[in-house]
Amino acid sequence: MAKVDMTDVREKDVNVSDLVFKYMRPEHLPHIWCPGCGNGIIMRDVAQAIEDLKINRNNLVVVSGIGCSSRAAGYFDCSTIHTTHGRAIAFATGIKMARPELEVVVLTGDGDASAIGGNHLIHAARRNIGITVIVMNNTIYGMTGGQYSPTTPTGDYGTTAPYGNIDRPFDVALLAAAAGATYAAHGDCFHVPETTRLIRDGIAHKGFSIIEVADVCPTYYGRKNKKGSAVDMMRNQKENFVTAAQAKRMSPEELEGRYVLGVIQELDFPEYTEAYEKVIEKAQGGAK
Amino acid sequence: MAKRVLMQGNEACVEGAIAAGMRFYAGYPITPSTEIAEVSALRLPQVGGKFIQMEDELASIACAIGASATGVKAMTATSGPGFSLKQENLGYACLAEIPLVVVDVQRSGPSTGLPTSPSQGDVMMARWGTHGDHPIIVISPSSVRETYELAIRCFNLSEKYRTPVIFLMDEIVGHLREGVEIPEAGTFEIVDRPVPEHYYPKKHAYHLEEGELVPKMAPFGAGERYNVTGLLHDDTGFPTNNNKIAGDLVERLMKKIDDNYDDIVTTEEVGMEDADIALYVYGGTMRAALTAMEMARAKGFKVGIFRPVTIWPFAERELREVAKKVKRIVVAEHNYGQMLREVERVAKDDCEVRFVGKVNGTVITPEEILQKIEEA
Known part of the structure; x- marks a missing residue:
């Protein structure tokens, strides 16, 4: 397939969101993801949230680890750093700690954030450092070709679970919430306005925020588990995932088997870098 | 005036680092390097710097690299077992050309070894520990006074060559107490990384100008909006599969150290x-x-x-x-x-x-x- 030159699509009258030109690097697009992958939708949600919050790109740092999700960082037109597997949150902690005035957003996946990088996730949540972690949860290791991850449902298949996965899956947002995340939410690929709002509120939140976004991976997870096409997988999110507002109006029976989107925890605790400013004051003989 | 104080090697390492401009430390406790974390925790906020105790060794070096990317001189310290754990991100800093000082106060190994006993068993790990061909500068002090001076030198070389420098101490010097003359501020030359004259969004952040040792490095947040990656990259800082460009990059990284032997090697x-x-x-x-x-x-x-x-x-x-x-x-x-x-x-x-x-x-x-x- 010929590579589309994204730098001049405007002239070609192709319908491309203005967000691409405002917040992304068109010369590095189109992205590398498979047809039907949800990562592009999530990337757009992030760009929309940045637009809504009127964040200056010069003050924005997007940090990622390794995996399909983590290629997203390079597409954003801001300071971007594609780090090592699992360590994005640790790098982000250093960036935020050194320069608290920067907005720091981590784009990561289920394997990156909750397997190899799980320790950093819970400790960043515990510290309440003011970074935003967006977990693109496709329930599989996509980049390496479909191995089961810590979020693969029990019984599902992966190339390393040829007889079905016997592990129990993590709910990553809930895990971070238990570790003390002061903002934790669930989003998905289908409910774009809702998920964009959750991401926007997460970035605006003072303290550690995490938005776990249910992703769509038709190529590996979908195919291995007979979930149908990308459209079928999106339809599943449309029909079985409900927003928090919808869930409020539903009976427990109706909610059976549904995935509820929305905020699962919002707390008010001192943000880490602000707390450290007080340490500096004390060390310099100021406030006792 | 220079003042004479009784000081431990690990303490001298921190004081030297602060004199060199270190304003960020991320670490994890490990014998016999722990005093470096303890003294950093006490001293850094006094000079407006930051200390953070991370959840593990991998996070410590990652955190220090992140801080350095924003233009702050950063350090992490450890001993053998922790140095093993830091190796992957050490290679990241080599490739991404992010200045950083990594202190390894060596103890007896292998494995958990003899935690409070001296060793110099990490000499080859310091050279070859991280995977792939990479440049490295490793410096080893033999006294407390020299620890102070060489800590400054580690930062200077790291900034000048945009590369991690390993300060390879050992338990003997780390835990030694000696009378040390702390020189007045301004006694030592302090080197800062080369930064661009003006910050503007740059398509070729890793472009090397004629006569430059290393590409100029804008701090994150200054407005250059460039990309950093651990993948082999071209001068835009984006991944490449072009074998010529990949080979040229590794060669440039090796040569920036090899070609400056006279500046780097002291005996x-x-x-x-x-x-x-x-x-x-x-x-x-x-x-x-x-x-x-x-x-x-x-x-x-x-x-x-x-x-x-x-x-x-x-x-x-x-x-x-x-x-x-x-x-x-x-x-x-x-x-x-x-x-x-x-x-x-x-x-x-x-x-x-x-x-x-x-x-x-x-x-x-x-x-x-x-x-x-x-x-x-």
């Missing part, structure tokens, strides 16, 4: 003027060597000491001169013979090479070195 020679036997030692082993030299000279042996202060790149040129001059080199190191082979590679055609090693957690004594001087 010390004691009593070498008339020596026909040279002791090859580095780090804390220097102390036993000095006594051994005195003892041997009292017995009529013409013994001198050759000490590489820069461990890597290997002080090959200077050693070759020594080898031509003497009939014997005695290598003394607290390991099973890691630098021995390097010394043999360079010197064996010109003189004989003998070895004193220790891997049981005790220190090499002057008598043990003397024995290798005296034996036929």
Whole structure:
């Protein structure tokens, strides 16, 4: 397939969101993801949230680890750093700690954030450092070709679970919430306005925020588990995932088997870098 | 005025680092380097810097690299087991060209080893620990006073060459207390990384201008909006699969250190003027060597000491001169013979090479070195 030159699509009258030109690097697009992958939708949600919050790109740092999700960082037109597997949150902690005035957003996946990088996730949540972690949860290791991850449902298949996965899956947002995340939410690929709002509120939140976004991976997870096409997988999110507002109006029976989107925890605790400013004051003989 | 204080090696490391401009430390407690974290936690906020105790060794180095990307001089410290864990991100800093000082206060290994006992068993790990071909500068101090000065030098080299520098201490020097003259501020030259004159969004953040040692490095948040990656990249900082560009990058990284050997490599020679036997030692082993030299000279042996202060790149040129001059080199190191082979590679055609090693957690004594001087 010929590579589309994204730098001049405007002239070609192709319908491309203005967000691409405002917040992304068109010369590095189109992205590398498979047809039907949800990562592009999530990337757009992030760009929309940045637009809504009127964040200056010069003050924005997007940090990622390794995996399909983590290629997203390079597409954003801001300071971007594609780090090592699992360590994005640790790098982000250093960036935020050194320069608290920067907005720091981590784009990561289920394997990156909750397997190899799980320790950093819970400790960043515990510290309440003011970074935003967006977990693109496709329930599989996509980049390496479909191995089961810590979020693969029990019984599902992966190339390393040829007889079905016997592990129990993590709910990553809930895990971070238990570790003390002061903002934790669930989003998905289908409910774009809702998920964009959750991401926007997460970035605006003072303290550690995490938005776990249910992703769509038709190529590996979908195919291995007979979930149908990308459209079928999106339809599943449309029909079985409900927003928090919808869930409020539903009976427990109706909610059976549904995935509820929305905020699962919002707390008010001192943000880490602000707390450290007080340490500096004390060390310099100021406030006792 | 310079003031004289009683100071521990680990403490001197922090004071030197602060004098060099270190304003960020991320670490994890591990013996025998813990005092570096403790003193950093106390001292950094006093000078407006930041300290953070991370959840593990991997996070510590990652966090320090992140801080450095924003333009702040950063350090992390550890010992053998933690140094093993830091290796992946050390390679990241080499490739992404992010200045960083990593201190390894060596202890006996392998594995958990002897946590409070001296060793120099990480010399080769310091050179080759991270995967792939990569440049590295490693510096090893032999006294508390030198620890202070060399900590500054580590930062200066790291900033100048945009590369991680390993400050390879050992338990002997790390836990040693000595009277140290702390020089006045301004005594030492302080080097900062080259930064662009103006910050604007840049398509070629890793572009090397004619005559530049390294590409200029804008701090994150200044407005350059560039990309950093651990993938082999072109001068835009974006991944490439072009084999020519990939090869050129690795070569440039290797050469920025190799081609500046004279600037980076320093050695010390004691009593070498008339020596026909040279002791090859580095780090804390220097102390036993000095006594051994005195003892041997009292017995009529013409013994001198050759000490590489820069461990890597290997002080090959200077050693070759020594080898031509003497009939014997005695290598003394607290390991099973890691630098021995390097010394043999360079010197064996010109003189004989003998070895004193220790891997049981005790220190090499002057008598043990003397024995290798005296034996036929």
